[in-house]
Amino acid sequence: MLERAEIVRKEYLRHDKKFPHVWCPGCGNGIVMGALLRAVNGLGLDKDEVVLASGIGCSGRMPTYIDFNTIHTTHGRALTFSTGIKLANPDLTVLTVMGDGDATAIGGNHFIHAARRNINLTAIIVNNATYGMTGGQYSPATPYGSKSTTSVYGHVEHAFNIAELAVAAGASFVARSTVYHATHLEQMITKAIQKRGFSVMEVISNCHVQHGRRNKLGGAVQMINGFKDQSVTVKKAEGMSPEELEGKITIGVLADVDKPISTEEYLRIAGEAKEKADKVTKAKEKNGIKRYEE
Amino acid sequence: MENPEKQKKVLLQGNEAIVAGALAAGCRFFAGYPITPASEISELLSVRLPELGGTFIQMEDEIASMGAVVGASLAGTKSMTATSGPGFSLIQENLGYACITETPCVIVDVMRGGPSTGLATNPSQGDVQMARWGTHGDHPIIVLAVSSVADCFSITVKAFNLSEKYRTPVILLSDEVVAHTRESVVLPEDEQIRVFDRVRPDVPPEWYKPYADNNRGVPDMASFGDGYRHHVTGLVHDEKGYPTQDPQEIDQFLRRIHSKISKGFNEIQVVKTFLMEDAEIFVIAYGSVARSALRAVRDARKAGIKAGLLQLVTLFPFPRKSVDTYLRQCRVAVVPEMNLGQMGREVSRVNQSDCRIVKHNKIDGQLITPDEILKHLTTV
Incomplete structure (x- = not known):
């Protein structure tokens, strides 16, 4: 384990940037980043061929620290940039890391459409149930009744189940894990990257500084241990009633379906279109007519 | 020898000529969202780009279109979008991102009456100041306007060339009258069209500084995937692309992205x-x-x-x-x-x-x- 940590530090982290990092001590983002890097390392991907995109927020800072082709985009829009990158260069492995507010509030539309479109992308959503960077306001993943800086009397709205949202929107692969389950998380991220099609990885993470403190959930250790107690595997959850599943975190693979990838479908129709067009052009060139004169 | 037969007149609509100009300039990526009176640009490119090995995609809104355009350009493909006033409002967010990350791209705004949904099928020139100041913060931008079908071709080529040369988004303002006017034009032969491509780095990857100043004020631009791993961010960044809070670096960066445009006034204006x-x-x-x-x-x-x-x-x-x-x-x-x-x-x-x-x-x-x-x- 130590050896792998050393590989990650040496091979994948940038050491020439200015700040150490912006995350609070005990933040789950570091665990997600470590799992992501070990997954990439385990898959033997060439760093030149990996793109890591992010939106805005604490998770949005992750690409800054990693030695891939990295892009820190605008709030909620990371998947749109990833879409452009992937379409322009389908050989690249494009990973997108987002927060819960980033992916499902301001970026909710892009998220469901990316799932529907089924481009070969991997989305990793770090769900800490709050907007940590801006001071702990409620997010679409904040549980009903929770306190935040914009719901000091208790939250009156209900949270998205992000992974199930992705399943409903048509993602090819959806999995969930938590920052407690570092090894499981790495395995799930590996599967998500390997999956051909749009894959979503929801990671339940802790923001003890904003969300935990206001809701008396304890510090980083208590919160992360809490995820251990709350988690049930997909298999175990199958035999549980909705009442028993209340407050639980179902971890594992929630959806894994094979369907045509739009990038590949596009290449197919483009090939056909090109063939047709070349025939027309050749015929017209004989007569000295250019293509756009139709 | 000049072959007069080849200089044939063609009957084109303004929007069609923009497509012809974009393709001639090397545009191979388009992301857009349907909107009158710009839709013909989308429709025609959805036919032409696949034929040319390029990519067309219709996104879920104009915010997404602009994100995809910037992403494609960072991956090395000349890219554009086309819209009208309401969509141009949505584009502003990621347009600012293109400005600060110095990503070449072309945005066509076929102006219609505003504000808001306004007059969907009537001409207007109401977006002129938005084209200059629509996205927040002090930012450099180039805005060109077309007045005829011939312009639609040649100024679109110019828009791409300027965006590539100065690493900046270029906004091409058309209006409903120009967009839907059909007239006969003589399009230049391929060899008469000057196309400028972004300057790519030739130093070893470990020496590459994606935002370093030079005599033009326009850093060489690497694409994602060609070995020059670097960081792109909408935060103000140092010459390596990493976020900075250093007042001197902030000032230097923001002044450079403005002065690179003023250095080119003779060519741009x-x-x-x-x-x-x-x-x-x-x-x-x-x-x-x-x-x-x-x-x-x-x-x-x-x-x-x-x-x-x-x-x-x-x-x-x-x-x-x-x-x-x-x-x-x-x-x-x-x-x-x-x-x-x-x-x-x-x-x-x-x-x-x-x-x-x-x-x-x-x-x-x-x-x-x-x-x-x-x-x-x-x-x-």
């Missing part, structure tokens, strides 16, 4: 002049209005009035030098616009002579006719 040599009164116009203006100027000449036309192709950076020259030469400048004076105020701002500025503003969704302009030329 394009105007066309008609009968200006001896003009005593002149019209400053752009877009479809410039065509009405040209007719008015010719009619005025017939009536013995020494009138001329200064057509602005580049709206921003405002071609102050040219405008100033003629403001000093003439006694009256007529500025007709299909808005409440968005460029007229730029003209007033730079006017340091005795030249009187007469603004003619029309916002009823109808184009400005030659007669309306002629009336000013004959009475002032």
Whole structure:
């Protein structure tokens, strides 16, 4: 384990940037980043061929620290940039890391459409149930009744189940894990990257500084241990009633379906279109007519 | 040897000529969202791009379109989007991202009446100041305006060339009249079209600094995937691309991205002049209005009035030098616009002579006719 940590530090982290990092001590983002890097390392991907995109927020800072082709985009829009990158260069492995507010509030539309479109992308959503960077306001993943800086009397709205949202929107692969389950998380991220099609990885993470403190959930250790107690595997959850599943975190693979990838479908129709067009052009060139004169 | 047979006239619509220009300039990626009166650009590119090995995608909204355009450009493909006012409002967010990350791309705004949904099928020039200042913060931008189908081809090529050369988004303003006018044009032969591609780095990857200054102020641009791993961010960054809070680096960066445009004023600021040599009164116009203006100027000449036309192709950076020259030469400048004076105020701002500025503003969704302009030329 130590050896792998050393590989990650040496091979994948940038050491020439200015700040150490912006995350609070005990933040789950570091665990997600470590799992992501070990997954990439385990898959033997060439760093030149990996793109890591992010939106805005604490998770949005992750690409800054990693030695891939990295892009820190605008709030909620990371998947749109990833879409452009992937379409322009389908050989690249494009990973997108987002927060819960980033992916499902301001970026909710892009998220469901990316799932529907089924481009070969991997989305990793770090769900800490709050907007940590801006001071702990409620997010679409904040549980009903929770306190935040914009719901000091208790939250009156209900949270998205992000992974199930992705399943409903048509993602090819959806999995969930938590920052407690570092090894499981790495395995799930590996599967998500390997999956051909749009894959979503929801990671339940802790923001003890904003969300935990206001809701008396304890510090980083208590919160992360809490995820251990709350988690049930997909298999175990199958035999549980909705009442028993209340407050639980179902971890594992929630959806894994094979369907045509739009990038590949596009290449197919483009090939056909090109063939047709070349025939027309050749015929017209004989007569000295250019293509756009139709 | 010149083959006159090849210089054939073709009948094209403005929007179609923009497509032809974009493809000639090397555009191979388009992301857009349906909107009148720009939809023909999308439709035609959805046919042509697959044929040419390029990519067309219809996104869920214009915010997403602009994100995809920037992403594709960072991956090394010349890319564009096309929209109209309401969509142009949504584009502003990621347009700012393109400015700060110095990502070349072209945004076509076929202007229609506003604000909001406004007049979906009527012409307007109401987006001029938004094109300059729509995205937040001090930012450099290039804004060009087309007035004819021939312009739609050549100025689109120019837009791509400037965006590649200066690593900046370029906004191409069209309007409903230009977009839907069909006229016959002679398009240049491929070999007559000058295409500029972004300068790519040739140093070893470990030496590459994606935002380092040089004599042009425009850093070499690597694409994702070609071995120059680097960081791109919408935060103000140092020359390596990493976020910075250092006041000196912040100032240096923001001044460089502005000065790279001012260093290129001679090339960027394009105007066309008609009968200006001896003009005593002149019209400053752009877009479809410039065509009405040209007719008015010719009619005025017939009536013995020494009138001329200064057509602005580049709206921003405002071609102050040219405008100033003629403001000093003439006694009256007529500025007709299909808005409440968005460029007229730029003209007033730079006017340091005795030249009187007469603004003619029309916002009823109808184009400005030659007669309306002629009336000013004959009475002032």
